[in-house]
Amino acid sequence: MTLWSLSPVWFIDFSGSLGMIVVSCLCLGTARRINRKAPEHALASYLLWLSAAIFAFSISRSLGHIIKHGLYFSGYSDTWRHLSPVSGSINTLTFVVIGAVTLYFRQIETIMNRMSRDRDKITVFSRELLELNRDIESIVSERTRVEMGLRFAHEIRNPAMIIGGLARRMDKNMPEESPDRERLKQIVDQSEKLETLVNMLDQPEKKSSGKFEALELSALVEDVITIVQDEADRKGIIIILDRAPSPLTFQGNRHLIKIAFMHILRNGLESCASGDTIQVVTEAGERTVIAKFEDNGPGIPQEIADHIFDPFFTTREGSTGIGLPYVKQIIEEHNGSIVLSSSKNTGTLILIRLPPLLGELSRQE
Amino acid sequence: MKKNVKPGAAAVSFLVLLLIQAGNPANVSALQTHGGPEGLYAHQGAHLFLVISLVIFLLNIRRLQLKRYKAWRLFSGGAFLLAMWSIWAFIGHVAEIMTPESSFVTLPGHSVPFLQVGSWRDVLFYFVKMDHLVCLPALLFFYAGLKKLLSEFSENGTQ
Known part of the structure; x- marks a missing residue:
């Protein structure tokens, strides 16, 4: 030892x-x-x-x-x-x-992954929002310009017409040898130019095709579903996309159409309960492309459905009531149509038709 | 004659009685007493729990392929050494129990005792008592990992 x-x-x-x-x-x-x-x-x-x-x-x-x-x-x-x-x-x-x-490290890792995914989503959304904001600013500025033109035309139309009419009458009655004839002719010419200008201002280009591009309806709907999918999952609502087998091309403003579709889907998500289904169908119509949004939620009573597209009409506290009217405006700006059919306890169907080319559907109707 | 008792006063009296009884547990037959071995078992159990949790931590680092980053390689090293230390300390506690008091002798002129080494068990006890040889490097690895991460955070922000 x-x-x-x-x-x-x-x-x-x-x-x-x-x-x-x-x-x-x-x-x-x-x-x-x-x-x-x-x-x-x-x-x-x-x-x-x-x-x-x-x-x-x-x-x-x-x-x-x-x-x-x-x-x-x-x-x-x-x-x-x-x-x-x-x-x-x-x-x-x-x-x-x-x-x-x-x-607890595993939980932290899950949180970090979720945060990373959410950050990526936010980046995509904010980029889209920025683009959308730019487009809206451009649309607003164009509208302001057109409105000013119309107001200007309205204000000067009558004086221009009166000056032109009187000058032409004087021209007709004036002797050939009159020294004022040449000067009067100049007045007539200038008043005609003024009338032409008024007519030009009075009929502004109804649609600007500058911001419109060829879009594929099913892909657009799919994009929008991806954006609201998280919200639907959280609420336990199932969204089904039944897309047309062939591409459905139409002319439109990508952001505005997306906003319109997103608003319709969000409305559906707000009214549906857990377990309900929202079915979105894209299909080709007669010279139109069609998007149908159908849910099996509580539906809308007829008296509300009749006013659903009226500006400032709302049944929800805190809502401005400009959502669906805005959707309608967007669809109509694309020369499309939107129809809502619903009744209590039977769900709601919103049917949107869009022309493949701008102006086509309104001409048909 | 019925006496009115305030609920607050009753609660205070109850708590005072409870504290008096707690100071004299032998009189309370419902109270289970905890002897010395239970503390040791809990301590050893905690060592095993630490080993298991550190192994899971290491597996998660591996699964997430975090070893590509130097900071996480250092954290892995620290976690591995800390798990080794926990096993080491577990064995140390067992060796301590198996080593009788009589194995320690204090020689005249020496303030620090000596260990009578007569078997492999005594040798094991001698070495496992130097657990800081594993524990301190574990912490150093962890510190190096934190330093590396701090420099990365300073260079790249919070991304």
Whole structure:
């Protein structure tokens, strides 16, 4: 039997305990700095929790060991017998906390993945919103220009007509040899130019095809369903797309049509309950492309359905009542038509017809 | 004569009695007493729980392919060493129980005791008591990982 001094063991224990206190303090400090740099980052918060748990473990364990050695060398070894269970219990708790925090890593990873997906979605949505905003600004500016033109035409039409009419009558009655005849002819010419200008302003180009492009109806509907799918999943509502086998091309403004479809689907989601279904069908009609939105929700009473497209008509508190009228306006701007049929307890069907080329459907009707 | 007792006063009296009884548990037959071994079992159980949770942590890091990043390689190293330490400490506690008090002797002129080494069990006890050799590097790995992550956060923002 040999005797081995416990001095190396005690030295490693004492210096190791001091080292653990120092390193755990450094860990906690670094984790706090990370958290200050990115206070909303889930990983930064997680690392702070983990570092705090490791810090608690290191401090409780190391202090226990240092006190133990201190008591031994000061001749109070027996005191450690009383403190030992307390120190051991705190250690046990800190192990459990570290273990629990490390197990929570999986949840953090799930949260981070979800945040990342949501951030990507937000990026896409904000890009679309920016484009939409630009288009709306352009439409508003064009409308303002047209309205100003119409007002201007309205104000000067009568004076121009009167001046032109009187000048022509004077021209007819004026002798050929009159020295004023040439000047009067100039008045007639200029008033005719003015009348032509008024007519031009009075019949502005009804539609601007500049922002319209060839679109595929089924793909557009599918895009919109993708956007509202999360909301539908959360509410337990099933959205089914029954798309036409062949492409349904039409001329339209991508963002406006998307807004219109999104609004219809959101209305459906708001009125339907969990377990209900919204079926979206795209098909080719007679010289039209058709999108049908049908749900098996509670339906709309006839007295409300009759006014559903009236501006400012609403049955919901907090709603402006301009949603569906706006949808109607968008569809009509595309020379399309929108029809709603619904009655209480039978669901709602919204049928949208759009012409493949602008102006076509309105000419047919 | 019926006496009116206020609910607040009754609750306070009950709590005071409960505290008095808690100071004298032997008189309370419904209270289960916890002897020394239970504490040790709980502590050993906590060591095993720590090992299992760290192994799951390591598997998650591997599954997510986070080892591509240096910070996570360092965290993995730290978690691995901490799991090793927990096993080491578990064995240390078992060796401690198996080593009798009589194995320690204090020689004249020496303040630190000696261990009488007569079997592999005593050798095991001697070495497992130096668990800081594993525990401190584990923390150093973790600290290095945090430093690396801090520099990445500083360079790239929160992305």
